[in-house]
Amino acid sequence: MEYRRTLLNFSFVVPGLLAGMARPGTTGSLEQDLIFLQMQGIKALLSLSEAEVDEQTVLQRGFDFLHIPVADFTAPTLKQVEQAMEFVERKIDLEGKPVVIFCGAGCGRTGTFLACYFVKKGKLPEEAIHHVRSIRPCSIETGSQRELIYKYAEHLRVSGRDGKVES
Template identity: 40%
Template sequence: MSSPSGSLPPEHRFTWIVPERIGACAYPLNETDWAVLRDRHVEVLINLHTRAHPLQTVQERAVEQVHIPVADLTPPTQDQIDDGLRAIDQAMQRGRRVAVHCGAGMGRTGTLLACYFVKTGLPAEEAIAHVRARRRGSIETAEQEQAVHAYALRCSS
């Protein structure tokens, strides 16, 4: 859900999903949020919120923004999932750390990250559980879960 990062518990501001490689976070709103990303050496920010960060904001912080706008409480489309996973893969190939966010960094973010684990070989249910074990509350709606299952079906065909 869209939520100012300041109203989230500290453990939800940023969570490594793949240690030191891929993280999940809430929408960075203030200098504290941006400092969390800087301190973790995040260089690529995959933004699933409908609102993009201003170009000047990301340039000043030496962060590359990949903006894939997805409405709150909905899953990314399969094309958006492909775009997000491609961005993660490209960043990883360049040795860059990635953070994925939406509003609170739970629903849309968790959906994309569960699909990442499906791509690495986990069944959909295990991928969902894997993300939820690291970031409690992730993947908020039945439609978001269904998107992970639909992605898994695409991967298996």
């Protein structure tokens, strides 16, 4: 199992609730990777990969699934981040379903969305980036991905959804 964990670049950033990984089915069979995810307690998958994952197989295995394609080595749009955060928070906070986020290698796009999750939960952008990288060192690969995390924090602040209480 450790071999598969390493092969998939799988790790939890919120123990038992939120994880990142490489695209399932890339280094082995999709079926084997989905079984591994079930063994980790994962119930929902968020795909950021441009490449399609066989959604039918994912759903037949009992997972919830959302695909938000983001080009490799680019930053998502704020709309894409909002869509992803709504899915992740609904699954974790309302339905109690652990989520895994993945892209191609599980680094840039995955790390960007994971950092945005922590910003949404009240961390400053730099703290969120540091936290994600301390667990997943390859996370957030480009300047545009880093800038997006700051932009998302500002977007939350301006819209009054940053979790901070005005004094």
